[in-house]
Amino acid sequence: MSLLSEDPTVGMTVDELIGQVLSVGFPGTTPTAEILDLIQKHHVGSIMLFARNAEDVHQLRNLTRSLQTSAREAGHRFPLLISNDQENGMIQRLGRGSTIFPGNMALGAIDSEQIVYDVAQAVGQEMKALGINMNFAPVIDVNNNPDNPIIGNRAFGEDPMQVARLGVATVKGFASAGVITCLKHFPGHGDTAVDSHYALPTILHSLEHLQRVELVPFRYGIEAGADAVMTAHISFPALTGDESLPATLSSHVLQHLLREQLGFGGLVVTDCLEMDAIIDTVGIEAGTVDALKAGSDLLLISHTYSRQLQAIEAIRRALQTGYLSEERLREAAGRVLRLKARALSWEEALTNDQAMICVGSDLHRELSEKVYELSTTLVKDTKGLIPLNLKPEQRILVVYPRKEAWSQISDRVYPIALLGEYIRLRHANVRILCFDPTAISSAYREIQRAVHEAALVIMVTVNANLDPQQAMLMQEVLQSNKPVIGIAGMFPYDLLAFPRLSTYLTTYEYTPPALEALARVLFGEIAPQGQLPVSLPDIPPGRKRFSFGLQSSRVQDKLELQEKEAG
Template sequence: MQTQTVASMPLTQKVGQLFMAGFDGTEPTAGIRELIREYNLGNIIYFTRNITSPAQVAALSAELQSEATAVGAGLPLFVATDQEGGVVSRLNWGTQLPSQMLIGACDDEAMARKAGATVGRELRSLGINLNLAPVLDVNNNPDNPVIGVRSFGENPERVAALGAAMAQGLQSVAVAACGKHFPGHGDTAVDSHLDLPVVAHERSRLERVEFAPFEAAIQSGIDAIMTTHVAFPAITGDAELPATISSAVQTALLRKQLGFDGLLVTDCLEMDAIAEGVGPAEGAVRAIEAGCDIVTVSHTLERQRAAIEAVLTAVRTGRLTEERIDRSLQRIRRCKQQRIGASETAEKPEWNRCAPESKQLATEIANCGVTLVRDDSETVPFDTSRHLHVVSFTGTRGSPAEDERYDPEAVSAALSEVGFEITTHTVATGETVEIAAENEQIVAVSYDALANESQAATLRTLIAHHDQLAVLAVRNPYDLSVCPDAATFLTTYGYSPGAIQAAAKTLAGTVDPTGTLPVTIPD
């Protein structure tokens, strides 16, 4: 990887390397090409809107890399995406792993490490060299609308061990890992995409719980950490200051106290916690002032340009020093040399050869982690020779971080594949369903009933009138709290293909559910 020295690069190119931008469509837009050519943009982020097939993604990555290395300093791009597994999986062609919480239900560090390596090989085959994962948040708030099953669980030590292992797996195949969301988004009841959450715990509690997984990841050599747009007044003294733009968080805590010298990447500055506060442009300047290295503006070309220009102006007017820009640039170049440089000399995996391994591991994880939380009546497994009613609920994504992928009939299809004769009842919000015969076998497929009283009421009515009924939670294990104490309850912590198939096999008796809940269900 031959590039200019930091000292010889023009300021515009230096600043461009500190930005990560997204764009619409499955081919490079005129706008993203302009950012690369005019500012030497250093980093790209893919969302589902950029992805249609493995061949298309690989070609898109190659074209963007060719554009980037032909201009400016000749530095290759970090091409990033959020391939966490489960409900946040940008690559959606049946190879995605189940959620991190399902891996948490397995509680197997070797499996988490293998998951990272398997995801990493698939990403590398597509030209993606930075995975914005693992999630290192400790999810101890059942009402959390944005993390939930994206977390390994509520135990800081287990989240730390599993997160560090997954990051090691990614980096073992030359894909940079980025742990998120520092200092911790797990104990919030507000989504930072929509507003500014506040975590009001005292410093000692934060050090014991929230910080622990990040410390473990740092000690194990994680390449990057993503900051969060959450206020931590015990650290900053300000309940209205997002951590992303706080030097008390980024420099004093993360750099000095925890000793992290890797890449600090911001969460997207177009999220409302920033966009409706200081705004993306000022937010970019303040994030770099605070200690961040890569500033993410994921969506809007005008905001991307404005943010880059704001940082350039800040340097030219003396608010930011060029030496400060150089420190971030040196970290970026070092990490690119380590990960992209290593991948350039290694054999590039072929997606067609990676896909079967990904599917096999997804099945292995799902079969291990599917959790039969309660079955006092010994309802599970069901009798495949008898008719089965499947009651499913419509559902939308829990947060803008997710994609609209939930299919309420997916469980019915999977149960049909394992031998059941099915009648499907799909219930929209506000609707009810009645199944007349009392001796019918029923699976009620809940989708975040904890946050949907209409769905919860329907579940309770079905449970009250039918003895041979199991609740299958495919979105949120906390749905158990809305069910009566005697209800049979099974959870998959998400609706990825592997998880749904594992649930169907469990209900048919061909998979023994061995997973254990990695979270506490409130009474």
């Protein structure tokens, strides 16, 4: 009888079952004593990696192989599930040497299912070659709240059907590369103004609204064969009747809505149980047990060894007292093991060196460059500043905020100053100024002088609609009456903070290839083709709500002239 049909938990001890329902993380780029203890002594069967674990692709491949070897030597029946959040864009976790691809909202600006499929397939191929067999992606939240501090550009957009279409294309692309997929964050994290890493958000929508908006992409993703669904640490009183109860801990959300109504039979995964929405409400022990009892199958405890041990002991105690049934534990572990039996093999986990040839390959880099160029979006250009047309003696001032990682989930920092360098390659007379968004007053005089000396100001902002200091500085720069080009370097909603800005572009992220594509657009080397996948005010009459983007006629004229001259 196949392992997929028989009960794979038969003969397993309680401790072995507990290990299979946990996914843990650890610091460093080599296996620590603590992670080896969890794999070998506590039978933990799933590992989650972050950017902190990946310096470069060769080190990462050695790390995943070492982890799998330790599991094999400890007698694990199946390989480890090794996962990460490779969402692309600002969330890149494969290390130096891998290909950087655009994130979801940049892909939403292109709105091509084929391109989304191709990107997911390429990313999946690199993940699989590096020993990562599960991706906690795609994000299929419908981002319909401009004040959302944590989803934003991680979403494809605000149209539920667009999110559904592109989410399905992502699932299929990863599946073609043999990577396990996970839809997130169920039942929807898009319409909140609170980051669940720091607090418990509450969404007050009716069930009818959830069915019409938030649940649409999940319904399509499940039908497309997604392997797993990740729960959100968000309160939905319309579903639970309790504002203090996160969806992760609600049997009504996980069993009635997800399993029964949506018909999902795959793996239910929690978001990290160390997030403040859980830690500051019920704590790690109750959070672990209650999530398992409510219907979760794989429990993420991504950072702290002591909490990982607490979770193991909490499950043991809950079984001993009868609060948690062994039947529920076996059901959860069985789903994990069936997924492993179907999707993983020891041969692939421990060898597969030939697959490394695809990582950072020319083919993938060419695809990345093409997609970034298609995503850059010219939202507004009422004064016709694009493409730039300056004399050599005229100075361009590039102003940008100093940003560390923009949230807990973005743990790799990219230098926005690269935009200035890409511009300098095309126009030598450039000054680049960085300001601290938390201490703008200290830099104000220098910025004021630099603006006065410049012929044109290019100001990059990062989520300025959520940052009054950046918004205030842009307003001051606009008072100078110098030509100003505003660049939204992350979420595209910055224009809400300074609506009288006449020229506004968005790249949806400030990764190096996004900034290079932007420079090419600014100088008319390529036309801006992205279409804004979210709503902003003052959309010209006749433009579709979800398709706001301009192609500069001056850019088109220049490109056509170049083609004629080349011909």
